[in-house]
Amino acid sequence: MKIRFDSRKEHNPTREQGLEVLYAPGKRVAFRLRWYLILFLVASPLLWFVGKVLYGFWLVDAPAQLRMPVVELRARDAGVVTHLDVRAGDRVEAGQRLIQLDNPEWRARMAQLQALPAGLEASAPQSIDGHERQVLSRQLERARQRVGQVQALLAQGAATRAELIAAESERDARESDLLAFDRRQRELSQRPYGEARDLLQQHAEQAWLESRLQGLELHASAPGLVAEVLVGEGENVGPGTLLMRLEGMGEPVLWIYLEPRYGRYAQAGQPLEVRMPDGNWLKARILQQADRAGRLPSDLRSPFAASQLGLLVPAALEEPLPERWRVDQLPLQTRFPNDWAGVFSAGR
Template sequence: MKIRFSSPKEHQPTQEQGLKVLYAPGKRVAFKLRWYLILLVVTSPLLFLVGREMLGLWLIEAPAQLHVPSSELRAREAGQVAQVLVRPGDKVAAGQLLLRMDNPEWRSRLALLADPAKAAQDETGRRTLGERERESLVRLLNTAQSRLQQLRGLLAANAATRGEVLQAQDERDRRQRDLVEFDRREALPGDDTLDRQRRLESDWLQSRLQGLDLKASDSGVISEVLVGEGENVGPGTLLMRLQRLGEAEIWIYLDPRFAEYASPGQPFRVRLPDGTWLPAEVVRMVEDAAPVPVELREAFSAPNRNLRLLARVKGEWPAFWRVDRLGLKARFPHRWDWLNRWAVKE
């Protein structure tokens, strides 16, 4: 079989077995377009990679993230959540009541102080109110001591923070102080002294119960409520998160190759998710190389550490895009070294 690489159709594309074909020119164009399309599809990955490299050489871009100033509201004492007065998204003012808390143990103690004659005897024995109170204080002191030892062990295993250990130590010291004050009160003679001590203790408990209520430290928006009504919480438990109305910060993760753009006052533009560009400038360079957050990495990119910069926009940030951890794109103006050298020579 002989293969021919030439065909009569190349010389007479409009003839088919001696007959003139009217649609032959159009068919020939469609044939060419089909092969061009196939060639484009085959080479598109290569064109994409080449175009991406060229764009990277032309544009200096870096992932960025918006950080809204926020506060963590924690419980100062152990207690029970009685009422939650706000929900996520509510705007609050400084000093506004956000959450009511109660302590059943302190309420019981107030009831005993209000009626000392009734609480003078136990239901199963003849123990006095003082004995019952001292047993309760000793029990609380032992609980605080055991919790402190447990947290110290967790701190040694890197499973707890030093702040939690210090809070547990403060709680142990308060329990020791309460026990010492009780022994001192018991050593004082006279009924008038005991009555006065009961009144002082009652007022002290009332003030501590009022101090359990949580109020807003600053004006802002409630971003998260982490507890529900009826839930028991301990000292230092995170209850809410509050987004303050201060100036939002922009964290930029710049490639170390472009470290010359990390100087304070460097202008650049930041791109919002809707495509809007805002002018901004670098405030200061954070003295560390931080890993780029997972949500800001490009597809199929390896984890790396970039220079983290602190920046701000020139003007007011749009209220609609005031979202914590919002992903942004920073674009810096190119510094052409060859152009600067040419200008110096001239």
């Protein structure tokens, strides 16, 4: 299509088919503006591309995400969620209880152990055994004295042979009782482990159950903000199940997705600027050199980007972050001052 502005109307714009037109000069201007607007719309992609190239020569920009220090709270053992003390968005202090789990099987086993006879001393009380042996020894000693007295009386003719036999029988009975007691004690001491071992195992199992049940009550290790709660009361969870996420109150880290061709900017100490969602710019600095690459999240990809991979560069803000922007995975835009010396050296 060829656009011409030298028609008859251009030479005599105030007349239309022999009639005088009062608004003809204004119509002529609108006619020109309309075609200029069409040309601008057709050429806008080319103008945008040229502007992008010129902007890239002056400044280097890259998408970024704000990452808050997040702590994942997971279940150590299987159990049932009995109490949820916090909700998403609540602030917590160090030591505050967050969630309470319970294990009914462990509770039932604990009740069984508590119903059994407790205490090693109850099965073999050494003090009672020693007292019993002393009684048996005294009885044997008196029986022996009785035999000696009867033998002396028999020699004097004051006792009969039957009384001596009765005294000796009493002595033998007391000796038999003492020997039986010693034999019983020896058998108990020679029994391998025996009841003592069972009682020790009972105490050890009970202590283990108490420690595991106490571990089902989870507390906050540091002050923070509850970012997400992933379970509900009455829900069964297994070992390693993710229960909730906590955002710490520490300084956030800015992860920048820098194009590989701008890898010279990924150096420790490199200054940059971060554009916040409200339009303000904050100063930041690269923490360390990039050591890995990552795929850009879908919400950070530009429509005309050639590559969806970028160098993952960590950076820290040098200015205080406003409280309203302390949001995990907040999308941001960063800007690097162009390194003209590096560009010219690379060109040479």
